[in-house]
Amino acid sequence: MLEFVLMRSIIITGAGSGIGRATALACAKRGDQVVALDINGATAETTAHTCRSLGANALGITCDVRDEVQVRDAFAQSAEKFGPVWGVFANAGIDDGGAIHELPLERWNNTLSINLTGIFLCCKYGLQQMIEAGIRGSVVCSASPCGLVALPVGGMGAYSATKGGISALVRCMAVDYASRGIRVNAIVPGATETGMLWNNVTPPEIERMRAQLNREIPLGRIGQPDDVAKAVIWLLSDESAYVTGSQLVCDGGVLAKASISI
Ligand SMILES: NC(=O)c1ccc[n+]([C@@H]2O[C@H](COP(=O)([O-])OP(=O)(O)OC[C@H]3O[C@@H](n4cnc5c(N)ncnc54)[C@H](O)[C@@H]3O)[C@@H](O)[C@H]2O)c1
Structure with missing residues (x-):
């Protein structure tokens, strides 16, 4: 039990790749106990294996965040192994959609169920453990600039609606759980070099788009998963003890920039 108290356990969803994986490794390096959840169980296990190799x-x-039973069981398994959770990084998401006038309801529902309901479920079971154990923990949710402004690429309605929903949910949870000392924040990554960034781009277009992004991002480069992980780690630590309800933008300056050049 003493070990549970001394070592913080952090549950990360979408931990099999990209930002989730980078955050899991950063948590492992700072001495946390890491529980890596992903719909792709093999990648979740690879991340956990790498964390173990870091000591x-x-x-x-394996956990599909759309499924309440799987989320409930994964959080229970985590508590059984490492004690009640101290930090949750609700991060799993997909970038799917299309023009609203031709978007099948099934795809709209699927995007909502992973990106928004999945975040709700992970927060629900994480908060339950923290409250029950009296833990003044930290919850971080992956939002997006798309939840705050419309990106000009088009077809982002479903994705953007989920991300705007996450931003709103984070503000409400921050206020609802502040009296218990539990902090809830959103991380707002800009274009970050992960599989998701290029999912909807044809291979010949990738280099052209990469060069254009590097030109247009004020800091002059696309973000790396580690850039975002460092910001998440800060939100998951006591260094951010007075920060709750925030939308921490980690985008190389894109949201700060006016879109019209003169
Ligand atoms: N990469 C970017 O440019 C960017 C920008 C803004 C926000 N984000 C957000 O960051 C988060 C992480 O994205 P990433 O860029 O690391 O993408 P990624 O595709 O590398 O990682 C997403 C992970 O989520 C997992 N996943 C998908 N559906 C799942 C489900 N139903 N249950 C459990 N796991 C599931 C995938 O298997 C994958 O490992 C997402 O929420 C995304 O919307 C990414």
Whole structure:
């Protein structure tokens, strides 16, 4: 039990790749116990294996965040192994959609169920453990600039609606759980070099788009998963003890820039 108190356990969804994986490794390096959840169980286990090779206690669990039973069971498995959770990074998401006038309801529902309901479910079971154990923990949710402004690429309605929903949910949870000392914040990554960034781009277009992004981002480069992980780690630490309800933008300056050049 003493070990549970001394070592913080952090549950990360979408931990099999990209930002989730980078955050899991950063948590492992600072001595946390890491529970890596992903719908792709093999990648979750690979992340957990790498965390263990860095000296951390870690567990990889197959979990589809759309499914309440799977989320409930994964959080229970985590508590059984490492004690009640101290930090949750609700991060799993997909970038799917299309023009609203031709978007099938099924695809709209699927995007909402992963990106928004999945975040709700992970927050629900994480908050339950923190409240029950009296833990003054930290919850971080992956939002997006798309939840705050419309990106000109088009077809982003479903994705953007989920991300705007996450930003609103974070503000409400921050206020609702502040009296218990539980902090809730959103991370707002800009264009970050992960599989998701290029999912909807044809291979010949990738280099052209990469060069254009590097030109247009004020800091002159696309973000790396580690850039975002460092910001998440800060939100998951006591260094941000007075920060709750924030939308921490980690985008190289894009949101700060006016879109019209004169
Ligand atoms: N990469 C970017 O440019 C960018 C920008 C803004 C926001 N984000 C957000 O960051 C988060 C992480 O994205 P990423 O860029 O690391 O993408 P990624 O595709 O590398 O990682 C997403 C992970 O989520 C997992 N996942 C998908 N559906 C799932 C489900 N139903 N249950 C459990 N896991 C599931 C995938 O298997 C994958 O490992 C997402 O919420 C995304 O919207 C990314």
